[in-house]
Amino acid sequence: MLEHVLVLSAYLFSVGLYxxxxxxxxxxxxxxxxxxxxxxxxxxxxxxDFFDSRHLKGSIFAIFVIAIAAAEAAIGLAILSAIYRNRKSIHINQSNLLTK
Structure with a gap:
């Protein structure tokens, strides 16, 4: 079971990184x-769960990561909407914020 979940996690990480x-x-x-x-x-x-199933340290840390990811998504989308209003584009290579 552990191997299947780790393969899934590695696949998600690889797809996200790519x-x-x-x-x-x-x-x-x-x-x-x-x-x-x-x-x-x-x-x-x-x-x-695999190493210490009695304590929920990994689950609690995952909840903190989810909260940080939600804040990151909200701030990121707010920044993207501001960039789109100013530049009319959300392409990474077209958004040089140092030039007007």
């Missing part, structure tokens, strides 16, 4: 970052 590296769209990059966070959460919960 999408983060190759994406040109900021929304897609945020979604891929969320995939990476979810893969890490799966690892936390799995290892917490």
């Amino acid at each position: 999408g983060l590296i190759t994406s040109r769209n900021m929304v897609r990059a945020l979604i891929c970052l969320e995939l990476i966070f979810n893969a890490v959460n799966i690892n936390f919960v799995t290892f917490s």
Whole structure:
């Protein structure tokens, strides 16, 4: 069971990392970052259950990561909407914020 969950987590992490590296769209990059966070959460919960099932340290840490990821998504989408209002584009290679 442990191997299956770790393979799933590695697959999610790999897909998220590939999408983060190759994406040109900021929304897609945020979604891929969320995939990476979810893969890490799966690892936390799995290892917490496998090594010490009486304590919920991994699950509690995963809840903190979920809360941080939700805040990151909200702030990221707010920044993206501000960039879109100013630049009329959300492509990563077209958004140089230092030039007007």
